[in-house]
Amino acid sequence: MTDIPFVDLSVHHQPRDLRDRFALGITKLLRLCADTFFARRYGHRAIVLETVAAVPGMVGATLTHLRCLRRMSDDRGWIRTLMEEAENERMHLMTFIQVAQPTLFERMVILGVQWVFYLAFFALYLLSPRTAHRLVGYFEEEAVISYTLYLREIDEGRSANPPAPALARHYWHLPEDATLRDVVLVVRADEAHHRDVNHGFAGELAGLSPAVAPAPYPTHAQDIRIAA
Numbered sequence: 001m002t003d004i005p006f007v008d009l010s011v012h013h014q015p016r017d018l019r020d021r022f023a024l025g026i027t028k029l030l031r032l033c034a035d036t037f038f039a040r041r042y043g044h045r046a047i048v049l050e051t052v053a054a055v056p057g058m059v060g061a062t063l064t065h066l067r068c069l070r071r072m073s074d075d076r077g078w079i080r081t082l083m084e085e086a087e088n089e090r091m092h093l094m095t096f097i098q099v100a101q102p103t104l105f106e107r108m109v110i111l112g113v114q115w116v117f118y119l120a121f122f123a124l125y126l127l128s129p130r131t132a133h134r135l136v137g138y139f140e141e142e143a144v145i146s147y148t149l150y151l152r153e154i155d156e157g158r159s160a161n162p163p164a165p166a167l168a169r170h171y172w173h174l175p176e177d178a179t180l181r182d183v184v185l186v187v188r189a190d191e192a193h194h195r196d197v198n199h200g201f202a203g204e205l206a207g208l209s210p211a212v213a214p215a216p217y218p219t220h221a222q223d224i225r226i227a228a
């Protein structure tokens with residue numbers, strides 16, 4: 001089985017300038033909206049928010065790809081990293097859709113939010129990739145907190161702990177008897193990794209010295225079409 005990597009829950013990037021404060025302010029505002037809308041319905045929260053979380057990686061990969069073509073420059077591995085992030089977030093979605101079913105209203109919210117968020121994030125990435133990566137870093141800090149709260153709900157018996165979906169067992173190399181709790185643990189480790197990678201990219205674009213190594217990334221199956 002996959003070893004579930006250690007997750008440092010205390011990581012928080014202290015805002016250093018106006019861009020950081022903008023990114024943190026947007027994140028806190030969206031957190032408030034999510035808390036109001038979902039309260040403790042963590043399964044539903046995960047589905048709707050993972051449909052959003054899978055967007056920035058693909059936008060970042062696309063625009064980095066185009067910039068590298070224009071400048072005929074190397075991407076330093078960023079494009080693959082960002083595409084992997086998008087795929088990983090989509091697998092979070094495919095996992096949680098086996099755990100909870102979105103309501104009709106939530107499906108409508110997903111459609112509307114995708115239009116607005118895709119266009120807004122695309123524009124932000126064009127204007128300031130550094131702010132865009134900082135924003136994702138802060139989103140992922142919140143994701144780590146949300147999945148920690150979800151774990152507490154499961155541990156204290158307020159949320160069910162059914163067997164892990166087969167797709168999730170395959171994707172994270174989990175044992176036959178794995179439960180939803182194990183899945184939330186590996187998902188949270190994924191989010192911690194994205195958090196550190198995106199804060200690291202934002203730092204690099206700001207000319208800061210390379211950050212310490214990101215939180216370890218759980219291993220994932222590559223043949224996800226079979227899993228699905």
Ligand SMILES: [Fe+2]
Pocket residue numbers: 050053088089092143191
């Ligand atoms: Fe996620």
Ligand SMILES: [Fe+2]
Pocket residue numbers: 053089140143190191194
């Ligand atoms: Fe995430």
